[in-house]
Amino acid sequence: MGLSYPYQIGTTEEYHAAWKKSVDDPEGFWAKVASSFLWRKRWDSVLEWNFKDPDIKWFKGAKLNITENCLDRHLGTLGNRPAIIWEPNDPEEHHRIITYRDLHHKVVQFANVLKNNGVKKGDCVCIYMGMVPELAVAVLACARLGAIHSVVFGGFSAQSIADRLQDAMANYIITCDGAFRGNKVIPLKSVIDDALVQCRFVKKVIVLTRTHTPISMIKGRDVWWDDEINKVETMGNPDFPAVEMDAEDPLFILYTSGSTGKPKGVVHTCGGYMVYTTYSFVNVFQYKPGDIHFCTADIGWITGHSYILYGPLGAGATSLMFEGVPTWPNASRFWDIVDKFRVNILYTAPTAIRSLMGYGLGPLQNHDLSSLKVLGSVGEPINEEAWHWFSENIGKGKCPVVDTWWQTETGGILISNMAGVTPSKPSYATLPLPGVQPMLVDESGNEIPGNDVSGNLCIKFPWPSIIRTTYGDHERCRNTYFATYPELYFTGDGCYRDEQGNYRITGRVDDVLNVSGHRIGTAEVENAINMHAGVVESAVVGYPHDIKGQGIYAYVVYSNTHGDEELSRQDIMQTVTRIIGPIARPDKIQFVTGLPKTRSGKIMRRILRKIAELDLDNLGDTSTLLDPAVVDEIKNGRI
Ligand code: WT7
Numbered sequence: 001m002g003l004s005y006p007y008q009i010g011t012t013e014e015y016h017a018a019w020k021k022s023v024d025d026p027e028g029f030w031a032k033v034a035s036s037f038l039w040r041k042r043w044d045s046v047l048e049w050n051f052k053d054p055d056i057k058w059f060k061g062a063k064l065n066i067t068e069n070c071l072d073r074h075l076g077t078l079g080n081r082p083a084i085i086w087e088p089n090d091p092e093e094h095h096r097i098i099t100y101r102d103l104h105h106k107v108v109q110f111a112n113v114l115k116n117n118g119v120k121k122g123d124c125v126c127i128y129m130g131m132v133p134e135l136a137v138a139v140l141a142c143a144r145l146g147a148i149h150s151v152v153f154g155g156f157s158a159q160s161i162a163d164r165l166q167d168a169m170a171n172y173i174i175t176c177d178g179a180f181r182g183n184k185v186i187p188l189k190s191v192i193d194d195a196l197v198q199c200r201f202v203k204k205v206i207v208l209t210r211t212h213t214p215i216s217m218i219k220g221r222d223v224w225w226d227d228e229i230n231k232v233e234t235m236g237n238p239d240f241p242a243v244e245m246d247a248e249d250p251l252f253i254l255y256t257s258g259s260t261g262k263p264k265g266v267v268h269t270c271g272g273y274m275v276y277t278t279y280s281f282v283n284v285f286q287y288k289p290g291d292i293h294f295c296t297a298d299i300g301w302i303t304g305h306s307y308i309l310y311g312p313l314g315a316g317a318t319s320l321m322f323e324g325v326p327t328w329p330n331a332s333r334f335w336d337i338v339d340k341f342r343v344n345i346l347y348t349a350p351t352a353i354r355s356l357m358g359y360g361l362g363p364l365q366n367h368d369l370s371s372l373k374v375l376g377s378v379g380e381p382i383n384e385e386a387w388h389w390f391s392e393n394i395g396k397g398k399c400p401v402v403d404t405w406w407q408t409e410t411g412g413i414l415i416s417n418m419a420g421v422t423p424s425k426p427s428y429a430t431l432p433l434p435g436v437q438p439m440l441v442d443e444s445g446n447e448i449p450g451n452d453v454s455g456n457l458c459i460k461f462p463w464p465s466i467i468r469t470t471y472g473d474h475e476r477c478r479n480t481y482f483a484t485y486p487e488l489y490f491t492g493d494g495c496y497r498d499e500q501g502n503y504r505i506t507g508r509v510d511d512v513l514n515v516s517g518h519r520i521g522t523a524e525v526e527n528a529i530n531m532h533a534g535v536v537e538s539a540v541v542g543y544p545h546d547i548k549g550q551g552i553y554a555y556v557v558y559s560n561t562h563g564d565e566e567l568s569r570q571d572i573m574q575t576v577t578r579i580i581g582p583i584a585r586p587d588k589i590q591f592v593t594g595l596p597k598t599r600s601g602k603i604m605r606r607i608l609r610k611i612a613e614l615d616l617d618n619l620g621d622t623s624t625l626l627d628p629a630v631v632d633e634i635k636n637g638r639i
Pocket of ligand 1: 302380381403
């Protein structure tokens, strides 16, 4: 019945054997995994690479289209199986079930819409939508046509969208009138209109109706999704054969923050990303045909790309897509969904678990969670308390919990236990997947061998979904990931390896924050704060936050301190919301008269971090500061 997965690893012994094989003979290992996918033409070589440039080519010379693998090839056997189960924000509204046949039909239709509106292979299409099934259709239609999608999360501001549109010179946009999220309506089209004031190069905006929010439609530029579909139907619903892509043609761009400058466009390519997302999906979650997989992420982030769409669909799985938030209309929302659809795999984030823990066990009452087989966590280190709460109260002690470590740049899960196959250990991502070769290094890049050691986490050999470049700026890719330690991919994370060789990610070692599982660069927030007219300068650090993991703490030198402090604070928050989006809004703003700087003018962030963490007795040596007195003032003003 259904699919079987020749690359599925089913026992601890098989895991160890597969890992060894993947190191001894990586090309043989990956050729075998890749053989179970549909290629129009086989590869000439499995892997050619160097980390110096970097130049990484997987399955060179192979031709394929990822949507043939995610849709067409399942039609014969799985045509009537749900590909996507969609649960709306409002529990009163009806859910939708979209079979593989339906999804194929919709993707073909919408690929025709894109073509009719001038989109061609290689064009970049920006997608700014809420979590509706048409978002999945839009993404896959781009892939079918060979257009590069750039999905922007619905929480980003007009300025952030404009930056991303300009960076990729995206000529086309797909959006909605608005998005429902909890009790809010987010006016997506109006945000797009604000962004487009600066982006005259955008040719077409395709707008889906979702919230019936009044919007302005500009003649010649803006068209309605439904009208365009009607046109295709009038043409008799022509087919849209998938466009043949090279394995190394770009599939998508996804912007992510770093320690400096503006977000960069991480580029993933067709062949390797397809193979790795499906391979990791099947193995980490131990997916079995017929299982219902519920990943609670938004498709605006890499987790949604890889484990709502491409990974599950590549495996012919049923993926549950949820429009809303875990706590609206009440904190039972996830459990309603698990019960209603008999969900088997639940993949969520520590921040969601911690926020639901706060509501106690009441919201779980009268909910049958017995369908659950596997639980997963992603996005940030999961603390032991949340791990146990999840395992005991949601998994009832019988579901393995997989703690999956990966990054936007890695495309898929690199370090994780495999559900029921390799052991879990609370707060540890545990072991690398076969095909992944982690390495710990010290500050000078020397390998730290052995066990019970800590260091910076690097990967020493490519895997198929590794980042290929940062869009339009290859040097930046090299500098950020491949230059810190020669011949290694540097993750930016600190890590401990225990006596048994299990990996425990301890958090970022650069100036990047992880707020509710979302990556935010401190420099980016500082730039936004500094745009406010009254601000002289600022410094942003993270501090421990019970629910978000990290909160954003901003020290601000303000030119006009005799005004209304609270109002100034709100003005600054508003500025950050405008420039980046609500996700980057500082949790705390402390006004200071100066920042602790060295004589050469460098801000001593270590001290600011300690003060924000309330670790006031361990500030270290402050005598080298230009003005040591400023530290006491900042300490006394800690809010
Ligand atoms: C950073 C990547 C991968 C999808 C979501 C975030 C942190 C991610 C874990 C984990 C500890 C984790 C790391 C990483 N991170 N998963 N299981 N345990 N930390 O993607 O925005 O690219 O962020 O998230 O610090 O570098 P992202």
